[in-house]
Amino acid sequence: MPKLDVLNVSGEKIGDIDLHPGIFGIEVNEYVLHDVVKNYLANQRQGTQSAKTRAEVRGGGKKPFRQKGTGRARQGTTRAPHYVGGGVAFAPKPRDYSYKLPKRVKRLALFSALSAKVAAGEMIVLDELAMDAPKTKDMVKILSNIKAEKKSLIVLQDVSENVVRSSNNIQGVETTFVGSLNVYDILNHDNFVITKKALERIEEVYA
Incomplete structure (x- = not known):
């Protein structure tokens, strides 16, 4: 059974927790993981990307020159894709790129991402993370104490406006x-910082 240290905001170990x-x-x-991130x-x-095809661009109604006798390749319009001002071949049009994955696949990917963080030693469990006022300097100090100065994802159980506002101005830190x-956020950050209550909530929901 995996086990991690539980730290306080000063970076001191105050216990441990079984995962x-x-x-x-x-x-x-x-x-x-690749499937879910994609x-x-x-x-x-x-x-929302869009470009006009040769049927949609303006002009080109007149044949640019006669069919025979010029020695040039026959042309029917100046709005063909190889002309300047012509339409785009296979022009992109607005479309919906979203698609769904089975719940079991997404759940397995989430567990894989969390397990990868534990195995790599990139998961940090805090006893609690509460701030009396939104102060970026205090949050920087906390992250320094727990050795999470790099890109860090902070996971809370409930919305804490002071913590969120304190983290907003720190580059690479997301709350x-x-x-x-989600799996993408977990893998996209070097450190996974989670409070003890949030950890217990994850186990309560998915166990």
Whole structure:
């Protein structure tokens, strides 16, 4: 059973916690991780790109020169794709790139991402993370104390406006909540910082 130290905001160990082996100790499935990250990025696409085809650009109604006798290749319009001002061949049009994956696949990917963080020693458990006022300097000090100065994802159980506002101006630091946790954010950050209550909430929901 995986076990991690529990730290306070000063970076001192105040205990340890046993992690659920079915969530934080499974064999990492890289294929599923790739599948879910690709799905997440596809779902973020706006799909608003658009270009005109030769049928949609203005002009080109007149034949540029006669069919025979010029020695040149025959042309019917100046709005063909190889002309300047012509349409685009296979022009992109607005479309929806999103698609769905089975719940079991997404769950397995989440467990794989969490297990990967534990195996790599990149998961940090805090006893609690509460701030009386939004102060970026205090958050920087906390992250320094727990050795999470690089790109870090902070996971809370509930919305804490002071913590969120304190983290907003720190480059590479992002705050999220248990209900909004996703595989892409976990893998996209070097450190996974989570409070003890948020950890217990994850185990309660998925165990």
